[in-house]
Amino acid sequence: MRILFSCRPAYGHVFPLVPLARAAREAGHEVVFATGQDFFGTVRNLGFEAHRAGISVGEAEAEARRRHGDADVTRLMITMFADVLPRATAGDLAALLPRVRPDLVVYEQSDVGAAKAARDAGIPFVSHVIGRSMPPPVQQLAAPEMAWLWEGAAPADLMLGDVVVDLWPDVVRDPVVAAIPTVLRQRPAAFDLDVPMPEVGSAKPLVYLTLGTVSFGRAEVLRAAVDGLARLPVTVLVALGPGDPALLGEVPGSVHVAGFVPQAQVLRRADLVVHHGGTGTVLGALAAGLPQLVLPQGADQFVNADVLAQTGAGAKLVGPETTADAITAGARHLLDDPAARNVATTAAAEIARMPEPAAVVEELTALVRGTS
Numbered sequence: 001m002r003i004l005f006s007c008r009p010a011y012g013h014v015f016p017l018v019p020l021a022r023a024a025r026e027a028g029h030e031v032v033f034a035t036g037q038d039f040f041g042t043v044r045n046l047g048f049e050a051h052r053a054g055i056s057v058g059e060a061e062a063e064a065r066r067r068h069g070d071a072d073v074t075r076l077m078i079t080m081f082a083d084v085l086p087r088a089t090a091g092d093l094a095a096l097l098p099r100v101r102p103d104l105v106v107y108e109q110s111d112v113g114a115a116k117a118a119r120d121a122g123i124p125f126v127s128h129v130i131g132r133s134m135p136p137p138v139q140q141l142a143a144p145e146m147a148w149l150w151e152g153a154a155p156a157d158l159m160l161g162d163v164v165v166d167l168w169p170d171v172v173r174d175p176v177v178a179a180i181p182t183v184l185r186q187r188p189a190a191f192d193l194d195v196p197m198p199e200v201g202s203a204k205p206l207v208y209l210t211l212g213t214v215s216f217g218r219a220e221v222l223r224a225a226v227d228g229l230a231r232l233p234v235t236v237l238v239a240l241g242p243g244d245p246a247l248l249g250e251v252p253g254s255v256h257v258a259g260f261v262p263q264a265q266v267l268r269r270a271d272l273v274v275h276h277g278g279t280g281t282v283l284g285a286l287a288a289g290l291p292q293l294v295l296p297q298g299a300d301q302f303v304n305a306d307v308l309a310q311t312g313a314g315a316k317l318v319g320p321e322t323t324a325d326a327i328t329a330g331a332r333h334l335l336d337d338p339a340a341r342n343v344a345t346t347a348a349a350e351i352a353r354m355p356e357p358a359a360v361v362e363e364l365t366a367l368v369r370g371t372s
Helices: 011-026 037-045 057-068 073-100 113-121 136-150 219-230 263-269 279-287 301-311 324-336 338-353 357-371
Strands: 002-006 030-035 049-052 104-108 125-128 163-166 182-185 206-210 235-239 255-258 272-275 292-294 314-316
Touching: 002 011, 002 073, 011 030, 011 037, 011 104, 011 125, 011 279, 011 357, 030 037, 030 073, 037 049, 049 073, 057 073, 073 113, 073 136, 104 113, 104 357, 113 125, 113 136, 182 357, 206 219, 206 263, 219 235, 219 255, 219 324, 235 263, 263 279, 272 279, 272 324, 279 292, 279 301, 279 338, 292 301, 292 324, 301 314, 314 324, 314 338
Parallel strands: 002 030, 002 104, 030 049, 104 125, 125 163, 163 182, 206 235, 206 272, 235 255, 272 292, 292 314
Antiparallel strands: none
């Protein structure tokens, strides 16, 4: 087959697709990506063909604010994800699909314009989870503005459609995703850039601190976390991603600051993860059996933080709660209390039993053959 993967030009939208894309390529299928111009280099460095389609979330936000000014967040999000973003993707893919002629389109869940383009072209399409689903009340509000995408044939979920690749283990499962008619379960597989493991000591417990690739600029949150963790008898590894190390200023000797890190390797060495609540880090930490202290900054990170706290796999600090003192106390508790680690270990065992990406490729092949 020829499979087209469609995604926003951002790390958290591209990288979750890579394990499945690589598995498809290893199985002998031809894989191409459609994404924004800014990520062409990243996709091509991974060995995939890249085509331009869609715009970034930042561009869509600017357009939504131009239309609505200081409207509430829900209004802006609906405009972005029900109109601006999908129209850009659908328009670009309408011109691209006849040239690329894929047998299947896989789109990350925020890129629903790809579903519209594939449906119009008569090509099977499947969504791929990268985070939490749109909350049902918001989806209900968005439904009238998303009607153009489905033209009277609305699927089970307006963003995810009727067929989805689901990375969530049962312990933190998204109930909306679980209710979709066809769910292809896939083990959340680690994907990292080819970067070296930073040198950190092995004598003390290691705490891994990151705010991901979107919230990395929240210097006040990072500073509070560094100050709070440095009070403990631990080594701290801070991953800034694309951030500037100067944001942090001087750090204590027990704190090591890096850009991108091989996260899967770091997690095998770590004892605790303190982070923003991004889905990739949540799933990676669970797969490694690690407790998590979540400091959510936006999007579905708050839902992830709630779910981890409710299941006992970690704890959360939100907004004004995010002080150095609170981070010290929260991290100390998670390092010393086995309860959260036990829950995370149970989740790790479940994740290890989930199907590998190669098995999902076989399911996708059968799905396409069944519709052709």
